[in-house]
Amino acid sequence: MPDACQPMRYMTNFIFRALLTALLLITATPPRASVAADAYLAPTQTQQQAAVLITHLMSKYHYRRTPLDDRISAAMLDRYLESLDPNRSYFLAEDIAAFEKYRTELDDSLLRADLYPAYIMFEIFRERLRQRVDQACALLQEEFDFDMEESYRFDRSDAPWARDRAELDALWRQRVKNDFLGLRLAGKADAEIRETLRKRYRRLETRTAQINAGDVFQRFMNAYTAAVEPHTSYFSPRTSENFRINMSLSLEGIGAVLQNENEYTLVRRIVPGGPADKCGQLHPGDRITGVGQGAAEEMVDVVGWRLDDVVDLIRGPKNTQVRLQVLPKDTGPDGPARTIGLVRNRIVLEEQAAQKSVIEVNTGAEALKVGVIDLPAFYLDFEARARGDQDYRSTSRDVRRLIGELQAEGVDGIIMDLRGNGGGSLVEATELTGLFIPEGPVVQVRDAGGRIEVEKDPDPGVAYSGPLAVLVDGHSASASEIFAGAIQDYRRGLVIGEPTYGKGTVQSIIDLDRMMDPPGEGLGQLKVTVAQFFRVSGSSTQHRGVMPDIPMPVIAVDDDERESGNDNALPWAEVRPVRYHAETIGPQLTEAVRLRHQSRVESSEAFRLLAEARDRQRELEAVKTVTLNEKHRRAEQEARKQERLARENRLRAVVGLPPRDSEPEEWTEENAVVEEEKKEDPRLDVVLQESARVLADLVELAQVPPSRVRTAGNGKDILPD
CATH class of the missing domain: 2.30.42.10 (PDZ domain)
Known part of the structure; x- marks a missing residue:
């Protein structure tokens, strides 16, 4: 997430450089004479130095403070083998059995900066891959029978390792046949398919041969960091440069x-x-x-x-x-x-900036205007602010301006749309919250030493005090969760949608070269988790995310795609709450709004279609085998295509749009009509439309004294007496 790399202020003073230098000199292990440097990859002294630094930083300064022991060693072995052969298509069961001797030894080896086990396992993997590529290319000379009834298990991530070469040969025959059939279904001629696949397989061999010692080291060290926590990782010098490019755009x-x-x-x-x-x-x-x-x-x-x-x-x-x-x-x-x-284009602040729109909701008695502020990220132009530019761009500045424009248009309430917002600036998350509350704390940050720092609203003023909703989904993360959690804790507005992602941790980037005295070169970087976010109520946003006040029945992101689905993710936790003043949306009013929403959704054809699409997607994701019969495969593909088109046209009919005749085979910016229609006609965004109705309910029911709000006899609605 963009806000994963917070300033170093959450970290303690790490290491005395002289002490580390002495440690490196003591623990660095010289290359073993038994390994031929000209035949196999071997670790370098620089990588051994980096390993010492990484293990020290991980054990002493990572938020989790996890000791490097046999438990971590076992997890390292599993993760390293998974990184080499995730689909269990190369190693044999006998190879895995031979590697078992490392299960309780990798921790001791790493503490000695002995990296050879990683390179030994990699060389066996590379040899097994060469064997498979040779077999695959030989199979391309044969003719495949696509009329026979046969299936291929393409997902072998949890399958047993192949018992012997004969079993692996059979698996690869099916794999090559599946690759061949896939290209044939794409309209390629057999001769072209053979050449395409031959190049693909040989390229796989070539690129594996080009893997260098630094690549192996990065893979091995990430097996270690991932065994501790999923957001901590090691970047080799080349990967560090790519990370810098991605962060700076x-x-x-x-x-x-x-x-x-x-x-x-x-x-x-x-x-x-x-x-x-x-x-x-x-x-x-x-x-x-x-x-x-x-x-x-x-x-x-x-x-x-x-x-x-x-x-x-x-x-x-x-x-x-x-x-x-x-x-x-x-x-x-x-x-x-x-x-x-x-x-291709450069991604600039203007493209990520908040935008506004207005939705009219007919409540029967009157038409209410709901303003929507779409916020794709929490951004801040640090360079412009550092230059003293008075007009620098930021989330809170832009949203403040949009609020003023929406109020001038006479909106009755505002939705902050944070769907897909993966985070960004912590400062902006705090300042944005301050636009909606008079004053007070926004988020607590606990570092690895247990010290808690409270980030507070820096501005005692309020930009908007009217009805408010925050729309979130499973991709709303980090800074989005800080904002949504604060609005919910203050009871300042309703959180609508699905549970958020659940990333409540802070990472810092450590340049390992600078940890040396004198500074080193080519050691890479470590992205390490150093702190955790907590809401003002004391609850963490980590793992569980923010649970909506008004849940939407369509879940776009399953649990295994959230933080809770990551192995070794930090658990949910809580700290003491801080003192803050809650606003006026109490549980009775929230329940009244929820029941109205539930009543609408239960009779909504649009939501039924969205749920149908979700369930169908889950069915497809659970499939691990495909048929290798060409006729049946074509029929299945066409059936799925027609099913998608029919479902889309039913949704279009529900919202009053004409049907499509077909899906375009090639999508470009000119014919990507679905997204363009969402922008021009918000009726296709069913979730946003219902969120506007929910906020309209809040506006309407908030005008009724709490004593006069009661549940209807059927339990489906809330009505004033």
Whole structure:
């Protein structure tokens, strides 16, 4: 999350450089004579020094203070093997059995800066991969029978390791057949398919051969950090540079955060305001399988590529086009792929800035105007503020201006739309909260030493005191959760939507080179968790997130996609509450609004369709096998495509829009009509429409004295006496 890297002020003074230098000299282990440096990768002295630094920082200064022991050693082994072979497609059961000797030894080895176990396991992996590539290329010379009834288990993440080479041979025969069928369904000729797959497999071998000692070290150290906590990680010098670029947005790209999953490049998050966000057709969970430059250049197959190489291919000069071949998350594991055309651009503050709109809600007695402030991120132009620029951009400044404009338009209430907002500046989260409360604390921050610092509203004034709602979803995280939690604790407004992501931790970046005396070179960086957020009520936003006052029945993000789904995530916790003054939205009024909302949703065809789409998506995600019968596979793909189109057209009919005839095969910024229609006609955003009705209920019921609010006889509605 963007606000993960907070200033070092939450950290204690770490280490005396002279002491560390002496420690490095004592613990650095010389290379073993038994390992031939010209034949195998081996750790360098720099990596051994970095390992000593990392283990010391992790054990002494990480928020969790986890000792490096046998328990961590066992987790390290599992995570390292998973990082090498996540789909269990290369190692044999006998290899895994041989690696068991390391289960309780990796902690001791790491404390001695003995990194050789990681390199030994990697070399065995590389040899197994060479064997599989040779087999795959040989299989391409054969003919496949796509009429026979056969299925392929593409997700082997929790499958047993192959007992022997014969079993692995059978698995790879099915894999190659599946790859072949996938390209055939995409319209490629058999000769072209054989050449494409031959290049794909040989490229996999070549890129694995190009993995250097630094890559192995980074993978191994991240097996250690992930065994402690998911937001702590080590960056090699090359990865550090990519991280710097991503944080500063200094290179043009598409505005998407990517990660490796098995041999695919997976879209993890869409950056607000970027080309991908504007196009609206690239989503978290989509898998990028090809990258093409310009409008006509040949699509390069990137299955099996290193992540940084895929990123390099996607980046490019501003205003140039890049085409992505994507397996969408909602099409199932076997495609079909679609092509998305994007124009590279620099992501600037103006593109992420808050925007406003107005929704009219007919309550029967009158029409109420609900203002909506869409906030994609908590941003602050630090450089402009440091220069003394009086007009620097920030979230709180922009929202204050938009509030004034909405009040001038006569709105009866305001919704702060934080869906998809992954966080940003802690300062801005605090100042934004201050626009809606007179004064008081906003968030508590506890560091690794147990010290608590309270961030308070810096401005005693209030920009808006009227009816307020905060709309959140499972992607609302960190700074978003601080704001939503504070509004909820103060009872200043209603939180609507689904439980938020649940990231309530603070990370700092440590440049390992600067920890040396004299400064070193090429040690990389450590992103380490150093603090945790707590609400003014004392409850943590970590793990559980913020639970909405008015839950929406459509859950866009499942629990395993939230913080709670991360292995070793810090648990929920609480501290003493701080003194603050709550506002006027009490539990009786909240329950009244909730029951009205529930009554509407139970009879809503639009929400039924959204729930149907959610359930269908979950069904597809649970599938781990695909048929290798071409006729059946084509029929399944067409059925899913027609099912999606029919569901979309039913929703369009409900909100009063004409139906679509078909889905476009290639999505570009010009034909991404669904997202454009959402911007031009908010009726398609069913959740936002219902949120506006919820706020209208709050406006209406808040005018009724609490003593006159009662539950209707059927328990479905709240009415004034």
